[in-house]
Amino acid sequence: MTKQHITVTVNGEAREADVEPRLLLVHLLRETFGLTGTHVGCDTSHCGACTVHIDGRSAKSCTLLAVQADGAEVTTIEGLSSGADLHPLQQAFWDQHGLQCGFCTPGMIMQSAWLLEQNPEPSEGEIREGISGNLCRCTGYVNIVKAIQQAAGTLSAAESAPVVAAETTEGVA
Amino acid sequence: MIPGQFDYVRPNDLGEALRILAEREGEAKVLSGGYSLIPLLKLRLAQPGLLVDIGRVGGLDGIVETDDELRIGARATHRQIHENEIIARYPLLHDASGGIGDPQVRNWGTIGGSAAHADPASDWPAVLQAARATIVCRSATGERLIAAKDFFVDTFQTSIEPTEVLTEIRFRRRARGQGGAYVKLERKVGDYATVGVAGIAILEGNSIRWAGLGITGVSEIPYVAEEAEAILVGNAPSDDLFRRAGEAAAAQARPVADVRGPVEYKRAMVTELTVRALRSAVERGFAYA
Secondary structure (H helix, E strand, O other): OOEEEEEEEOOOEEEEEEEOOOOOOHHHHHHOOOOOOOOOOOOOOOOOOOOEEEEEEEHHHHEEEHHHHHEEEEEOHOOOOOOOOOOHHHHHHHOOOOOOOOOOHHHHHHHHHHHHOOOOOOOOHHHHHHOOOOOOOOOOHHHHHHHHHHHHHHHHHHHHHOOHHHHHOOOOE | OOOOOOOOEEEOOOOHHHHHHHHHHOOOEEEOOOOOOOHHHHHHEEEOEEEEEEEOOOOOOOOEOOEEEEEEEEOOOOHHHHOOOOOOHHHHHHHHHOOOHHHHHHOOOEEEHHHOOOOOOOHHHHHHHHHOOOEEEEEOOOEEEEHHHHEEEEOEEEEOOOOOEEEEEEEEEEOOOEEEEEEEEEEOOOOOOEEEEEEEEEEOOOEEEEEEEEEEEEOOOOOOOOHHHHHHHHHHHHHHHHHHHHHHHHHHHHOOOOOOHHHHHHHHHHHHHHHHHHHHHHHHHHHHH
């Protein structure tokens, strides 16, 4: 079977590869591009550990072919924040102890990020429904929900922060 | 799990897809969202020589009402359907589309893909059966309109020809007095339905003028509960009537004992879920009188 040349923009950077059509997106990310933050959990579309964003839509990357992502923009956990600062969701999972073993965490955070883009102020029920495709076998979800609530607060505060405040801090070093 | 080898093409328009299907008749399988087909490829239950990905074919995801029909493009995702403002007036479709799989599955899975997959426990086939939907299939030589009852042949088998693409699903426009509901029992989010019931009732005065019931999870393929429908028609809605219809629907079921429960339990759940679906459908029908 012929290999196909694909170009995928991963975390803002255009990357190319020659792949067999049967290669799964999660394996392209982990093995071809070395981005091992995206985890393979169940490998049967149930657990959500492999969740990434494709053109802004959350997806289970074990249930997509790499060739389907040709020409698309993919965001993985590695691309969620830039530089050394944690994304508010990453910080909130840390603060609220939203993980124990950590295996589900990359997928959980990517799905939460998508959820908060769709619904910046979700209720507890909406959060639970929003992460219902992501399984955690350690925490019982209580602290995960708290972490998403914290991040929702941080993100909406940042959104509504007056521009003036940013300006006044300039030159105050 | 790694799928077997196959070739892959992603045509940009339907004509090209149909031409490829005609050229590679019998070898090719159509890929839509992938959330049904890719798991089958990984389990090697499907081993096509060629995948024709219609993910970039435009014009297949519209949701429109004509004078007498509601038409949903095959590539409309469960989420697009659930959030659509026209669908807000179609409670059966709104219920069903919001409860399929999980959020990621609803982001990618499509109504046409689900129908073409014909899983014996999936949600859309029961809805299409209850609603007497028409399935539109296109090939390089023309278009066929197939009634749901003729479309679903057996487990994972439909009457789509290898050279055809399912392009659209058509429903009758909602009538005054019409209500619908989809009620599903599942062990956990994303599990196959233990039992799912799609119910429609059209009310006239205080009596049921027309009823549609589609049942999933308890047969080789989701079926129309015809005897149950006949019990309902011409009668005033009541819990007693719903229960008699539910028992008829359960009698028609052919459940298999598995991890989701024994045969008796599944039959009992068909009865109970039919009662619940009808209660809700009738309530919604009265509200739309």
